[in-house]
Amino acid sequence: MEQKYEHIDVKDGAPIKSWTRGVPVDDKAKDQMSRAAKMPFIFKHVAAMPDVHVGIGATVGSVIPTKGAVIPAAVGVDIGCGMMAARTSLMASDLPDNLAGIRSAIEAAVPHGRSNGRGRRDKGSWGDPPASVIDAWASLKARFEALCAKYPRLSNTNNVMHLGTLGTGNHFVEVCLDTEQRVWVMLHSGSRGVGNAIGRFFIELAKKDMRTWHINLPDEDLAYFPEGTEHFDDYVEAVEWAQDFAALNRRVMMTHALDALRSQIAKPFDAECEAVNCHHNYVTRENHFGENVLVTRKGAVRAAKGTLGIIPGSMGAKSFIVRGLGNAESFESCSHGAGRVMSRTQAKKLVTLDEHIADTAGVECRKDEGVIDETPRAYKPIEKVMAAQSDLVEIVHTLKQVVCVKG
Template identity: 35%
Template sequence: MNGKHLVKLGLEKKAIALAQTAAAARETAGLARDEILAELRAVQADPAAYLAGGVYADLAAELSAQQAARDALKGAELRAAPLPYPVWGQDLIEPGARSQMDVAMRLPVSRAGALMPDAHVGYGLPIGGVLATENAVIPYGVGVDIGCSMMLSVLPVAPGALHAEDGKALLLKHTRFGAGVAFDKRDRQDHEVLHEGTWQDQPLLRHLFEKAATQIGTSGSGNHFVEFGTFTLADADLGLEAGEYLAVLSHSGSRGFGAQVAGHFTTLAERRHPGLDPAAKKLAWLPLDSEDGQAYWQAMNLAGRYALANHDLIHARLARALNVQPLAQVRNSHNLAWEQEVGGQNLIVHRKGATPAEAGQLGLIPGSMADPGYVVRGLGNRDALGSASHGAGRVLGRKAAERTLAKKDVQAYLAARGVTLIGGGIDEAPQAYKRIEEVLARQGDLVDVVGRFTPQIVRMDTGSEDV
């Protein structure tokens, strides 16, 4: 049998070679050309039926692989135009963030979305993006710092009772910042999250357990911080009387553990969608009902619990050092995905730099190293998928901030507000961020303000150029 007969069957180059080998074997067995062609058509029609063995097994495997590649390409086609989505604070949002959100809303798995007023360009989904998908989870829709979160502890101490030097000494002794940084083994604390059986459920989690156990109770670099400041409650709430209190506010995530989980599953997602438009490469998804999707979901939620455990230990150390018990605590994650009912469907809602704000839900929206943060109560806005901003949002990228901001101007800004800073780089200067008051003003239908935190003593990791 010559190649022309096989070309007419529609076989591709590699499949033709395998078909010729199989046809030669069938000719040796005494079959006529028409009989062999009939068998080859049957293999084409149902290659799975021939995978178990026999003369056509290799051809069947190749045809199955080709069909899987075509299915992946077809399933990865973007919509011609993005689904419509609401935007809060459009005047505050750079075009690049809108463009990224447009691409996300063209994904075939996307069903709804929203953009918060602190939005700016990120990897894949923009920071401040909220995206609801059907039976799909997007690792870069959650972000690299899985479970990045906030926590506030209100203490039974008057704000003026803690002097700057004492607060500085406490933060230097009881907090740690930076990539790979950990407490000395004798100072390390335990937490129930380290005793979960989940760590044994996947080889990746078993491999990363020691890293997580070593770094627990610490913070990363960038915009992570721990601060002492004044918490002002205008009306009785949170089980507290109106007034001013000393408080601790922290911003931290899942450390190197979460970052490696994100990297591992992003690679798997990208391999699953080789034909995905390059503009959406970092939005590659995992079907939630697939083995990889379920593994990511499990690891993501563990990283979220681990991130909150870091806050627990940071706040417990400082409260113990002050010999007090917190009067009230508020915390929330803002880099995570949740199962949520949206428009009558059970969807996966990704919040990449967005605060959950269901009706009555408490959350935290910080400003910057010298600007106030706020405790808020969600209003459950359906159009926003029950979300709000997670902070002020950047107006200058890190490199742009380092190029354009002068250290003396940043120091003057801090001094004018009475802020003592430990660490912190020019890339995290207040001038690199939008004004938090403007961001809040754009989301009055998403949250109500409960209380205000004014930073006084701030610790961050050292930057490329410290303030």
């Protein structure tokens, strides 16, 4: 198959291979990728996915392979953020005409959003976690306590209280239909408050190490831990734990979302038909071009040959279950979504509530000013994103949401 990437040379750095044909890319994103490509431990090249856009430290939608070092800000603070989807045995005809009850049931079953106030519980966390959450936490508890013994400040975080909760921003729970009118449940979230705390703590620790060693960087957010140091080992251990928390968080939420659906539909249904649970903000050890390397995917999904993944669109757009083609040049990766064309602030300024309502027609979802930053117009067209990476993945199922729960 013809390669679809653009080769970009970076002065004093590794090249960038960019799958962005036909998709808008901000100049600031190109500059940010170039700074990452100048790090001395980049392996081969940096790969840019079609949803690439500016992030903190590293561009969202980039794959950064390294040898001998890891950059905590390239992983980011939403460690292990990713997607899960389950196909049910229900058909569209089994759903009620009015979907408001399903949306309300999911909102009641999965804590979402965020509220702050003295003496008040954050509405996005559990007040009293149900038994299913306590049981799930038991599988993570011992490793977390070991982390806290070394870094006590991590204990003062939302950990068990956030297990099985959604969060805010671009996180969601959706009920979708595929082209055969089968019903799916799909959701997007990560390691929540505890992962955020781990990410921020180690990003600052890496910056402190750089100052201690008098290492000058093209961007302070590219501070790194060299392999073989104590902080490298501790970070890898912490990030692996946060990734496990994120995957478990999605499984717990999926169980609760399916229970909510069952509470609204009398017909018994199975939800084990097909399930996918994949990270898109994470670091892992892999073998590429015959060498063992660390691969950081920030807003990118593993697309090894035959591996299933999920690429969601926006609140009003299609989403895709995909199968990886194992493209070596992308380090067997693909995009994690549509990618933003507007910042949250820009979206709030430029998109009207009427436009948001029109763009989410046919979807049972929030249609208020509070979600304008997540409106479909804030994102790149998902069809163009998919066309730009046709050599990275093949589409297995095309989904369209009918219910969308946002924080």
